[in-house]
Amino acid sequence: MSAPARLRVVGLGMTAPGALRPEHALELHGEAPPDWFDAEVLLPGRGYRKLPPGCRYLLAAARSALADTGAWFADLPAQEKAAVIGGNNAGATLQDDFDHTVIATGAADLSPARVPYMALSMFAGRLAPEHGLRAFSLAANSPAVAGLEALQTAARALAAGRATAVLAGAVEDRPAQAQGGGAAHDVGAAVLVCVSEGAPAAGELVYGHCSVRGAFVGEAPGVPEVSDVLDPLWKDLAAEGPPLARIDAVLDDSPAGEAVAAWLTARAGDRAITAVARPPGSGSLAPLRRVVGRLAAGPPERAVVLAVSAHGHVAMADVVPSASGVP
Amino acid sequence: MSTATPTRDELRDFFAEELELPADVVGYEADFEADLGVDSLATMEILVQLEKKYGIRLEESEFSGLTSVNAVHAFLADRLRAA
Incomplete structure (x- = not known):
């Protein structure tokens, strides 16, 4: 991958x-x-x-x-x-x-x-x-x-x-x-x-670094199990970089949200999880707020911000604030 | 909704509010486009608000002559007197 x-x-x-x-x-x-x-x-x-x-x-x-x-x-x-x-x-x-x-x-x-x-x-x-x-x-x-x-x-x-x-x-x-x-x-x-990442420094201020992975989970015929879809992403994400300390999960109570929540609980280990509950069909700002907050105010630790829509779209942001070991 | 003809000062204040400008900048003869920097979209917006405020309907052919507070004042006076 x-x-x-x-x-x-x-x-x-x-x-x-x-x-x-x-x-x-x-x-x-x-x-x-x-x-x-x-x-x-x-x-x-x-x-x-x-x-x-x-x-x-x-x-x-x-x-x-x-x-x-x-x-x-x-x-x-x-x-x-x-x-x-x-x-x-x-x-x-x-x-x-x-x-x-x-x-x-x-x-x-x-x-x-x-x-x-x-x-x-x-x-x-x-x-x-x-x-x-x-x-x-x-x-x-x-x-x-x-x-x-x-x-x-x-x-x-x-x-x-x-x-x-x-x-x-x-x-x-x-x-x-x-x-x-x-x-x-x-x-x-x-x-x-x-x-x-490779560009010359834009200024004195660098909040950190970010990448995003996307996937689709669901219960429709032919759609793989949640773990089959997300495990490879998770393994890939955890394979390199500073230790992953925190997980922010923006979820609703849809079947897709509950399936991803169960998957996350099984994979999180001893990492701190912050669950942000949203109504199905809510906006797209809450997950990005978590990214902004982790870069600007969180402890200088690597974090994942994960969001799931009721339709089964999953986005996973890998957030590495500047002080957490990556220049 | 008001159907009384506004005074020129009332009309100037209306335009100042719509254009987000101090009232003393909006002269009676100031050209909306050339002097006050009003673009075509803002002109359309103002005309819709003018229609609502004074209970009139403007034809597209009437737009081009409404280029200053004085021009709009004269137009409204005629239109509202005839109503």
Whole structure:
């Protein structure tokens, strides 16, 4: 099995209720106060007020992450800068609002500034004009794993030389109550400024290193047992590098989530496990928050962040903070 | 919903709010595009808000003449008087 592409993280941004800095990313808060996002502080400037909330969270997180890189990122040629952003519910409330407007008064009353965000790719796409990104702008949309898959895609793109720096992240907004939303769903955004492992130092700050493996588990005919799918990944992951000390598992109570939880319990040994319970269909931010938190605030120990969707998609991030033995 | 013709100051304040600019920057004759940096998407957004606020419907052919606070004020006065 070939090793997954690794990347180096040189900037972190976190914008979520109770976690407005990367070092607070591991702290989970339930209810989001209505005024938690103070735009004057987190996203000052003209032209943002009409944007959907999720877009503002993402822009604020990206701005914060890029502040870590000083002028380095801004000075890169536009064709060397890119973004990959994961999401699942970032536009859900917006779609609900659109539906209500069309039914109540007609499509002519839709906000032209927000209509483009019917396409979820616009959330990632909005970063391009904001920060001059011209290499590519990609959106990954799926429950639970999209944020980690954004990191995986960024690592592959960097390894392939498609960009010098990639903003990888996740953005979410809570679905409306009618859509099954609630306090347990993700809200906010996280952004990691990523560069290739082999690239010259981007600046003085290196949070750590990361790679992501993906798989599919399920109960459909022909799909192998969970252990048959995940054991090779686990063996591959544990084969090299510093000792694996911690496991963060973002799981729901779906059959896939329960199957992976049972597998993890059998494989974890004496490693510390932090289980983060999410409702099926929740956002993709929670796993990426764990990555950000492990890089910014966790003990300097190697950690795995694992996420599973109710559909059976599994993503496993290998997170190595800078102080844990890998330069 | 208001159907009374707004004063020019009320209209200037409306545009200042929509454009996220201080009211004193939005002159009565300032050209939205050339002087205030309003792009086509922002123009569409403002016109939709204008329709909602004053209970009118604008035809696309009417957009091009609405380039300043004074122009919009004159247009609204005519439209609301006729309603």
